[in-house]
Amino acid sequence: xxxxxxxxxxxxxxxxxxxxxxxxxxxxxxxxxxxxxxxxxxxxxxxxxxxxxxxxxxxxxxxxxxxxxxxxxx
Numbered sequence: 001x002x003x004x005x006x007x008x009x010x011x012x013x014x015x016x017x018x019x020x021x022x023x024x025x026x027x028x029x030x031x032x033x034x035x036x037x038x039x040x041x042x043x044x045x046x047x048x049x050x051x052x053x054x055x056x057x058x059x060x061x062x063x064x065x066x067x068x069x070x071x072x073x074x
Contacts, residue, residue: 004012011021017037024031034042043051 006012006022008022008025011019013019018040019035021033021035022030023033036042
């Protein structure tokens with residue numbers, strides 16, 4: 001892991017296509033602006049982890065339970 005220090009308004013580049021800029025700094029938070037191509041997926045880590053957990057949980061569902069859930073939502 002690389003750890004860098006940046007001040008408000010300063011940026012860092014990842015490859016030739018991604019630029020991260022510190023746009024605001026608060027007490028215990030920082031706001032980061034991301035400039036990247038549209039085809040690059042950008043997710044907060046907690047959302048990515050939740051999606052992976054949901055995928056794993058769905059693998060363990062029986063087809064009968066899945067059909068029941070689908071009928072209940074329609």
